[in-house]
Amino acid sequence: MSAVNLPLAAGLVAVAAGAVAYVVLLPVLSGERRAEQRRKALGNNRVSLAERATSASRREQVAKSLKEIEAKKDKTKVTLELKLARAGLDWSRRKFYVVSALIALGLGVGVLAVSGRPLVALLATFVGALGIPAWMLKHLQKRRIAAFIDELPNAIDVVVRGLKSGIPLGDCLRMISREAKEPLRSEFRVANEAQALGLPMSEAIQRMYERVPVTEVNFFAVVIGIQAKAGGNLSEALGNLSRVLRERKKMAGKIAAMSMEAKVSAAIIAALPFVVAFTTYLSSPDYISLLWTTAIGKIALAASALWMGLGIAMMKKMISFEV
Incomplete structure (x- = not known):
């Protein structure tokens, strides 16, 4: 009985081994596995090509946005009204001229009374009419820009937290226009008013650079403008910008201390x-x-x-x- 079952068991084992070998080796011998590998490679290549095309298109959109922003920035004409706005003064052109004339007259009369020389008094009058008002505007603009730069990273952090919480960008900027310190509050209020009149938010922020002409505001305008045209994660971009601005501020402090x-x-x-x-x-x-x-x-x-x-x-x- 055992002698009869032994050849039968050996035959069954041989048939099972042949079936396993057939299943394993047939795809290899027939080229199906190589074909499957080629299909996977083609699929990966298609995905890679699609990603490359998307990345190239995004880079082109970013470059185009940067060129448009730079073109608009170069066309900005610095008028007297713009200088007054940069200094944070709500004066009209006439009021500025009246104040300049009063300064010139007072300085000229004072120098004439002290020195008794009309030529020196005339020179002092010219200085009072042209030099002192220009210096005053530049001094006020410098002080206002310094206060703006100190508060800008905090405002960007507010926008980042709002975007991560699901609050729209416009609501975040309106929050800054209500709660931030001056001059940040007034500048964002002007941007929100421009948006309420129909101007896109990206262009309203770009106009902010005209009133506060510093690199930090240009960075902020570029990020908003690129996100509006090319898309992307705005909260991440603004978070990186806030970190960069804080590092720039630290570096400026170190340079001031060392120099x-x-x-x-x-x-x-x-x-x-x-x-x-x-x-x-x-x-x-x-x-x-x-x-x-x-x-x-x-x-x-x-x-x-x-x-x-x-x-x-x-x-x-x-x-x-x-x-």
């Missing part, structure tokens, strides 16, 4: 000739008065003032850093 010694040295060197001249005048007025009472002294004084001005300008250039 403080050079600035103090430059200030001491620039003030030293005036201090020496003043102390010499107190001790020996007849000795130093030769500088403005004789022709050679006047020439030496003019040449010294020229070289002193060049030295101060050079030192200022050496210790001024831009981030």
Whole structure:
């Protein structure tokens, strides 16, 4: 009985082994496996080509958006009204001219009363009419821009948190226009009013750069403009922008701290000739008065003032850093 079953069991084992070998080797021998691999490779290539095409199209859209933003920025004409807006003043052109005339008149009359020389008073009048108002606008603009840059990263963080919570971009910007500090609040209020009148949000933010012409605002306008035209994750882009702005601020602080010694040295060197001249005048007025009472002294004084001005300008250039 066992002798009869042994050949039968061996035959069954051989048939099973042949079936397994047939199942395993048939796709290999017939080329089906290679065909399947080729189909998978073609599918992967199609996906890769589609991703590359999408990426290339997105890059083209981003480049086009950047070119449009730069073209609009280059066409901006700096008028007196724009200078007043950058300084945070709601004055009209007429009011600015009236204030400039009053400053010029007051300065001219004061110099004339002190010196008694009409030519010097006329020069002071020109300085009061043209120099002091321009310096005032530049000073107010610089102070306003510094306050804007300090508050901008916090406002961007508010937008990022709002977008992640599902709040639309317009509502986030309206929140900033109500709760942020000045001058950020007024600038975003102007942008929201422009949007309410039908202007797209991206263009309203781009116009903000005209009133606050700094790199940080340009970055913000570029991110909003690209997202409006090319799409993408706006919250992630703004989060990266906020981090970059904070790092720029830290770097500016480090540079200011490291260059403080050079600035103090430059200030001491620039003030030293005036201090020496003043102390010499107190001790020996007849000795130093030769500088403005004789022709050679006047020439030496003019040449010294020229070289002193060049030295101060050079030192200022050496210790001024831009981030």
